[in-house]
Amino acid sequence: MITPLKSPQGDNPHIAVFAKVSKNVLIEAHNRIKPFIHRTPVLSSSLINEMVGTNIVFKCENFQKMGAFKMRGAANAILSLSEEERERGVVTHSSGNFAQAVSLAAKKLGVKAYIVMPENAPKVKKEGVKTYGGDIIECESTPQAREATAKRIKEEKGASFLHPSNQDEVIYGNSTAAMELLEEHPDLDIILTPVGGGGLIAGTALASHYFSDNCKVIGGEPMEADDAYRSLISGKIETNESFHTVADGLRTHLGDRNFPIIQKHVEKIIRVEEHEIINAMRIIWERMKIIIEPSCAVPFAAVLKNKEDFKNKKTGIILSGGNIDVENLPF
Amino acid sequence: MITPLKSPQGDNPHIAVFAKVSKNVLIEAHNRIKPFIHRTPVLSSSLINEMVGTNIVFKCENFQKMGAFKMRGAANAILSLSEEERERGVVTHSSGNFAQAVSLAAKKLGVKAYIVMPENAPKVKKEGVKTYGGDIIECESTPQAREATAKRIKEEKGASFLHPSNQDEVIYGNSTAAMELLEEHPDLDIILTPVGGGGLIAGTALASHYFSDNCKVIGGEPMEADDAYRSLISGKIETNESFHTVADGLRTHLGDRNFPIIQKHVEKIIRVEEHEIINAMRIIWERMKIIIEPSCAVPFAAVLKNKEDFKNKKTGIILSGGNIDVENLPF
Numbered sequence A, B: 001m002i003t004p005l006k007s008p009q010g011d012n013p014h015i016a017v018f019a020k021v022s023k024n025v026l027i028e029a030h031n032r033i034k035p036f037i038h039r040t041p042v043l044s045s046s047l048i049n050e051m052v053g054t055n056i057v058f059k060c061e062n063f064q065k066m067g068a069f070k071m072r073g074a075a076n077a078i079l080s081l082s083e084e085e086r087e088r089g090v091v092t093h094s095s096g097n098f099a100q101a102v103s104l105a106a107k108k109l110g111v112k113a114y115i116v117m118p119e120n121a122p123k124v125k126k127e128g129v130k131t132y133g134g135d136i137i138e139c140e141s142t143p144q145a146r147e148a149t150a151k152r153i154k155e156e157k158g159a160s161f162l163h164p165s166n167q168d169e170v171i172y173g174n175s176t177a178a179m180e181l182l183e184e185h186p187d188l189d190i191i192l193t194p195v196g197g198g199g200l201i202a203g204t205a206l207a208s209h210y211f212s213d214n215c216k217v218i219g220g221e222p223m224e225a226d227d228a229y230r231s232l233i234s235g236k237i238e239t240n241e242s243f244h245t246v247a248d249g250l251r252t253h254l255g256d257r258n259f260p261i262i263q264k265h266v267e268k269i270i271r272v273e274e275h276e277i278i279n280a281m282r283i284i285w286e287r288m289k290i291i292i293e294p295s296c297a298v299p300f301a302a303v304l305k306n307k308e309d310f311k312n313k314k315t316g317i318i319l320s321g322g323n324i325d326v327e328n329l330p331f
Helices: A013-020 A023-036 A044-050 A069-078 A083-088 A097-108 A122-133 A143-157 A168-184 A198-209 A227-234 A259-265 A272-290 A293-306 B014-018 B022-036 B046-051 B068-077 B083-088 B097-108 B122-132 B143-156 B168-184 B201-209 B228-236 B261-266 B273-288 B294-305
Strands: A054-060 A091-094 A113-116 A133-140 A188-193 A216-222 A268-272 A315-319 B056-060 B092-093 B113-118 B137-138 B190-194 B215-223 B267-270 B316-318
Touching: A023 A069, A023 A083, A023 A198, A044 A054, A044 A315, A054 A168, A054 B083, A069 A097, A069 A168, A083 A091, A091 B068, A097 A113, A097 A122, A097 B294, A113 A143, A122 A133, A122 A143, A133 A143, A168 A188, A168 A198, A168 A315, A188 A198, A188 A293, A198 A216, A198 A259, A198 B022, A198 B215, A216 A227, A216 A293, A216 B294, A227 A259, A227 A268, A268 A272, A268 A293, A272 A293, A272 A315, B022 B068, B022 B168, B022 B201, B046 B273, B046 B294, B056 B083, B056 B168, B068 B097, B068 B113, B068 B168, B092 B143, B097 B113, B097 B122, B113 B122, B113 B143, B137 B143, B168 B190, B168 B201, B168 B316, B190 B201, B190 B294, B201 B261, B215 B228, B215 B294, B228 B261, B267 B273, B273 B294, B294 B316
Parallel strands: A054 A315, A091 A113, A113 A133, A188 A216, A188 A315, A216 A268, B056 B316, B092 B113, B113 B137, B190 B215, B190 B316, B215 B267
Antiparallel strands: none
16 A cells, blocks of 8 residues: 655645646746757557557657656756755655656756665666766655655755656646647547556646647556556545556556546546556567557557557557666566 | 578679669669658667767668668569569578568569578568568578579579579668668768678668768678678688677678678778677667667677777768567577
């Protein structure tokens, strides 16, 4: 059981979210981060289209700086801080892509980044953060210890806390991947993303709402971590008892900033089995010759599982990231 | 010891090669194959540039149709046949990328493709050929049996024999990758390719000769199969006693059609060790998030080994292919 994290921004998400966001807010976020991100390519594969019976375009955030869409949200969050805040640095707790994204975005902006990581985090993850200049603060491997340590750094250093998925600026930054995709393919009927902490799908849903006529947003989620699927049914943020999924980036749950957006703007969430994730990942590796991480394969697995739903629908998939230990593959 | 294959086109290579080829011949080849190939993207990585201390652009033939540059040569060879020849089909012996390239190019043109493969060829290779519609003719696993079987098919069916690397039309087709690269980056100082049968580096050398002012062409070759390196020293086509290299696409030797071009237009060949190939492959996988096969990593391994030679030289690398068994990786 994972303890929900406190949102850094108040307790009345519906009012706050829908008062603040607008088309302009997203355009401003995009303009703000443009100098710090790649405009990633959009690829397609005729073999995959034949296999699925539809046209799929893949927005390749695995080619993003540091290898994942997280760079967009991290850059926007840091760029949205005041000069004084930036001088005191930023802090986050993550052992995944967000830690690297914050480290790199902070480095590019001359901001100090404190990254709270469990002491038993894989060496490859720690090395990644160090490469990008992040300052690692080790703690015990419990959610409580991570939160307490981040809080301590926040107080000691005056650093601004950045949440990997449940923070408005992060969500708006994430929106920009779908904005770029819709700019190139305004006729998309559907965009899919994976669902982990909810920051990517919420951002994508906002982009679709403001920048398309009628493009639906669908999430893909592992059956083994189907908290978002259950949250949409129950109407409250559900958590997972355990996370037995190869999709390591999705071993988390929604937050009070992104859940209202997801409730309002996401069409549905499709759940997939572990073997379906691995198969989807393998097809993308073999057919498209690009490296994606397991979490990133989940939306394509959802399409393969529900081919009929996507027939003759022009479909976009956000390939969320490509950071994987090549010595430890699921096939 | 591998027995050299007979060239399909005469015995006086110097005269024949330099009489036939011209800038126009290459432009015509490019126009001929354009509808059947991808214009592959050219990628770069700031992390890799920092690591090497130069600007490298990678021409991604791993994203080519069927996953390798071989599609270019195969398409040009088949498109150069007469109507009557096409009706009688084509035959080749290959257990690698050229078999798949001929199968796919032939299928797209409605031409029958006979692919001679050793009966013990890996299942994955046979499946690849079948997927693209090639008709597999099995034979014993010796060069003699492969040649005899191809000859028999040629006689029985009247099929035209296509050589994977030692045939003018194949070499001209291969040129088009470097032509596209030079069109986008006319200021390249160096282009590198792997050296196996010699068809890619010969084509690249012709493209550089006709479409750049002063761009040098350098080959990368495994130390364990350094026949081309030795051939340039001895002035005659050398072979290998054995092929203990992970670069399976380079386990072959030059031919009498491409050797004169290589002698005249290639600057030098750099040899690399097995661990250097695997390290280079891993860096491209991890940093660029793209899948390349071991043979394809050899030129980048050569750059890493000789950084000083490439310092401040704008360098292009042709990433030759991305067909690999993901269950059988070298790391």
